Amino acid sequence: MKSQTSTLLAEVRTFRQNHPDVRYVDLIALDIPGHFYGKRYPIEMLEKVAAGSPLKLPQNAVLLGVQGGLFKIGDYCFHDGDPDANRRLVPGTLKPVSWESQALGQMLITSDGTEAPIEFEPREVLAKVLERLHQKGIHPVVAFELEFYLFDKKLNNGLPQFARDPLSDDTDDQPNLHIERLSRFSEVLDDMAQTAKDQGIDITVITAELGPGQFEINFGHLDDGLRAADWAALFCRSTRGVALKHGYRASFMAKPYLQFPGSGMHVHVSLYDGAGNNLLAAHQQQPLRHAVAGCLELLPHCMPIFSPNHNAFRRLGGTVNAATRACWGFEDRDACVRIPDSDPRNLRIEHRLASADANPYLVLAAILVGLEHGLEAGREPIAPLNEDRNSGTDFPVEMLDAVRAMQHQPVVRDKLGAEFVDVYCENKRQDHLAFQQEIHAREYRWFL
CATH class of the missing domain: 3.30.590.10 (Glutamine synthetase/guanido kinase, catalytic domain)
Structure with missing residues (x-):
């Protein structure tokens, strides 16, 4: 864990040195229909996450429909209190975004490898099979x-x-x-x-x-x-x-x-x-x-x-x-x-x-x-x-x-x-x- 934290910190700091104009980074993951969801983080907060600060997003974001709405699926979405779930940064995926009008970065996040992975998160499903x-x-x-x-x-x-x-x-x-x-x-x-x-x-x-x-x-x-x-x-x-x-x-x-x-x-x-x-x-x-x-x-x-x-x-x-x-x-x-x-x-x-x-x-x-x-x-x-x-x-x-x-x-x-x-x-x-x-x-x- 310490080794991964060190690697992530080095990745974020190197990125900041190479891209000093980037102020925000999109932290993104794929939902069930195959669309990206996530949050836009200030680069300073990203360094704190890399150092070990918790990264949480709503668990049910994975369940979004094609149009972005939530469906009642068992007890999820409407009877579970819409809880947060831990995510982690995926090492090696912090890269610049060149197609936007402003300087941005992006980085993949996932629940696989966390203490309580989301069983229905697509990346976690593949991780278990592998x-x-x-x-x-x-x-x-x-x-x-x-x-x-x-x-x-x-x-x-x-x-x-x-x-x-x-x-x-x-x-x-x-x-x-x-x-x-x-x-x-x-x-x-x-x-x-x-x-x-x-x-x-x-x-x-x-x-x-x-x-x-x-x-x-x-x-x-x-x-x-x-x-x-x-x-x-x-x-x-x-x-x-x-x-x-x-x-x-x-x-x-x-x-x-x-x-x-x-x-x-x-x-x-x-x-x-x-x-x-x-x-x-x-x-x-x-x-x-x-x-x-x-x-x-x-x-x-x-x-x-x-x-x-x-x-x-x-x-x-x-x-x-x-x-x-x-x-x-x-x-x-x-x-x-x-x-x-x-x-x-x-x-x-x-x-x-x-x-x-x-x-x-x-x-x-x-x-x-x-x-x-x-x-x-x-x-x-x-x-x-x-x-x-x-x-x-x-x-x-x-x-x-x-x-x-x-x-x-x-x-x-x-x-x-x-x-x-x-x-x-x-x-x-x-x-x-x-x-x-x-x-x-x-x-x-x-x-x-």
């Missing part, structure tokens, strides 16, 4: 890939408009994968990449995707799953900020256009033992097959995590590389679980089902639980798509069905935590019901 795997001698290496769309900054009657090509002043309304689109939007994309690097994120490949104004950015592989999920969360925040600075909106919305591909969160995961051997590659890759079987078995019961809102379910099926069933395949982008071509050292799965706006901590936790379950159960998977294009098992494609499938699955409850599962499912159920409480103009056209 700790259990480490105790079993399993060490994941993880890399995220995130797709997103650029839109014009101005909405048209609440609807998004195509991003405007800064060179031709025409809208980027043609779906394509052309490399020239990276050049045409290089100013904003380069700023996004550099800003992410300034946050400590290892940005690698940038791709122009098939949708108009759609791009993908990949991150480097990490042997720290928490840090990998931190990168994904922080990248979304900085990318939206940088886009606004350049006159665009960046959105990780799963399916902004019905006629164009949705945006996904692809997660590469390999598993190693303490000596650095790839566990999936042992015994003629039999553990890989078991891990795939576990992922596919639990996938239908984790759909509220992979597709966390009404719009995310629209992404499934009907467009390029979006699976409609739980399936797998070698070098097959139509599969939920793809096995990229690689040497035994780098053998891994690529989980492709989650939408780009899903919570990265929970997505990774659900994937790891599936792999863990598969290794324990030792079952053979269904046929890969390479052998049978019709192979696959059904998963829920509507939120209330998905919630029911998740809430009562014993393996998911055991490995993700029963309290978390109950809280998360009720949060999703209430969000879905709240979404229905508005009459769309189409209803008047059809039924008036």
Whole structure:
């Protein structure tokens, strides 16, 4: 504890020396829907927190709905007195914020590692899964890939408009994968990449995707799953900020256009033992097959995590590389679980089902639980798509069905935590019901 305090103090003091114009720092954490909440602290108070002063925020801030409101979930929110809960600073995450009009800093906070962690906090859920795997001698290496769309900054009657090509002043309304689109939007994309690097994120490949104004950015592989999920969360925040600075909106919305591909969160995961051997590659890759079987078995019961809102379910099926069933395949982008071509050292799965706006901590936790379950159960998977294009098992494609499938699955409850599962499912159920409480103009056209 003394060592961590010393490290945090050194980090804050170094930051103050390097950024003397910064007066405030945003202390932020991700809630259940994947939005940041937190407080803006004077830099002097941050140094006191680093030295050991308590850092408390309302426990129920984690339970906010998509629109920021609180739902009655068991005794939480309205019958618990809205208590505070301790948070701690995450070392190594104090960085400058360059996309705001004033000089600011930001730093991640979390309840994991505190005396009384919040059981349903997303980062704590992932921390528990990783700790259990480490105790079993399993060490994941993880890399995220995130797709997103650029839109014009101005909405048209609440609807998004195509991003405007800064060179031709025409809208980027043609779906394509052309490399020239990276050049045409290089100013904003380069700023996004550099800003992410300034946050400590290892940005690698940038791709122009098939949708108009759609791009993908990949991150480097990490042997720290928490840090990998931190990168994904922080990248979304900085990318939206940088886009606004350049006159665009960046959105990780799963399916902004019905006629164009949705945006996904692809997660590469390999598993190693303490000596650095790839566990999936042992015994003629039999553990890989078991891990795939576990992922596919639990996938239908984790759909509220992979597709966390009404719009995310629209992404499934009907467009390029979006699976409609739980399936797998070698070098097959139509599969939920793809096995990229690689040497035994780098053998891994690529989980492709989650939408780009899903919570990265929970997505990774659900994937790891599936792999863990598969290794324990030792079952053979269904046929890969390479052998049978019709192979696959059904998963829920509507939120209330998905919630029911998740809430009562014993393996998911055991490995993700029963309290978390109950809280998360009720949060999703209430969000879905709240979404229905508005009459769309189409209803008047059809039924008036």
